[in-house]
Amino acid sequence: xxxxxxxxxxxxxxxxxxxxxxxxxxxxxxxxxxxxxxxxxxxxxxxxxxxxxxxxxxxxxxxxxxxxxxxxxxxxxxxxxxxxxxxxxxxxxxxxxxxxxxxxxxxxxxxxxxxxxxxxxxxxxxxxxxxxxxxxxxxxxxxxxxxxxxxxxxxxxxxxxxxxxxxxxxxxxxxxxxxxxxxxxxxxxxxxxxxxxxxxxxxxxxxxxxxxxxxxxxxxxxxxxxxxxxxxxxxxxxxxxxxxxxxxxxxxxxxxxxxxxxxx
Ligand SMILES: Nc1ncnc2c1ncn2[C@@H]1O[C@H](COP(=O)(O)OP(=O)(O)OP(=O)(O)O)[C@@H](O)[C@H]1O
Numbered sequence: 078x079x080x081x082x083x084x085x086x087x088x089x090x091x092x093x094x095x096x097x098x099x100x101x102x103x104x105x106x107x108x109x110x111x112x113x114x115x116x117x118x119x120x121x122x123x124x125x126x127x128x129x130x131x132x133x134x135x136x137x138x139x140x141x142x143x144x145x146x147x148x149x150x151x152x153x154x155x156x157x158x159x160x161x162x163x164x165x166x167x168x169x170x171x172x173x174x175x176x177x178x179x180x181x182x183x184x185x186x187x188x189x190x191x192x193x194x195x196x197x198x199x200x201x202x203x204x205x206x207x208x209x210x211x212x213x214x215x216x217x218x219x220x221x222x223x224x225x226x227x228x229x230x231x232x233x234x235x236x237x238x239x240x241x242x243x244x245x246x247x248x249x250x251x252x253x254x255x256x257x258x259x260x261x262x263x264x265x266x267x268x269x270x271x272x273x274x275x276x277x278x279x280x281x282x283x284x285x286x287x288x289x290x291x292x293x294x295x296x297x298x299x300x301x302x303x304x305x306x307x308x309x310x311x312x313x314x315x316x317x318x319x320x321x322x323x324x325x326x327x328x329x330x331x332x333x334x335x336x337x338x339x340x341x
Contacts, residue, residue, distance in 0.1 A: 088140050089103055089104070089139070090142060091140055092135065099295055103296055105297070113273045113285065115286035115288070116276050116292065131274070162243050174214060192211070198229045199229055245267075247276070247277055247278055289306055289313065
């Protein structure tokens with residue numbers, strides 16, 4: 078199969094890790110090409126499991142997953158992995174130049190291609206400030222990249238591969254405000270035009286998502302857009318009050334200086 082348009086469907090999917098009790102049950106979802114699906118839920122509710130089934134790290138126990146109507150078990154693994162990209166939080170770096178680390182997996186990528194991807198991933202300027210630029214050796218015994226830089230390198234790699242379906246996690250480890258801003262911009266860029274599944278921790282992600290799925294003990298307990306779910310008084314509303322809304326207050330504090338706030 079060539080490049081899919083990225084219409085992803087889960088049909089009555091159940092999954093159990095070996096002989097343990099089901100980690101997922103009766104999961105139905107429909108993600109249209111280019112749509113963003115935010116996945117939320119308590120620890121252990123099944124978020125990682127849902128996204129692990131798409132690149133077939135595990136196969137469904139029952140039900141099926143399709144991309145553009147074809148069962149993903151009918152793709153070759155190579156074709157599937159070119160259609161389903163994953164942005165890693167902490168990507169593995171090969172002992173090689175930063176250029177080769179970005180172009181890993183893409184045959185025939187040129188310097189221009191790599192630079193364009195690095196620019197979109199908000200990484201180009203920092204690469205240029207390294208003594209060897211794109212030839213800088215990273216990985217074992219090479220220059221160390223920060224967590225935020227490795228995350229953006231993973232984004233640059235994904236941009237080069239250009240998969241129609243994307244999986245990512247929007248949490249960022251403790252980074253300064255400027256790095257966080259760059260990561261956020263890079264994530265927004267890489268999601269454009271791709272059917273995206275994001276394990277979501279940020280208010281901005283869930284508010285802009287086309288659909289939110291809330292998992293509870295392996296089942297989809299709630300689904301819909303932010304504006305709808307926030308009114309229903311369920312699990313999403315409590316996640317919003319406890320985890321998401323406080324971020325809004327922090328952002329507001331950062332945007333409005335203390336002396337300005339008094340006048341509000
Ligand atoms: N490799 C594994 N082998 C066996 N059980 C697993 C494995 N990975 C996850 N589980 C179990 O499956 C269930 C769902 O886990 P999963 O990691 O998908 O949840 P999650 O919502 O992503 O959690 P978190 O927010 O902590 O990452 C949990 O009960 C977990 O213990």
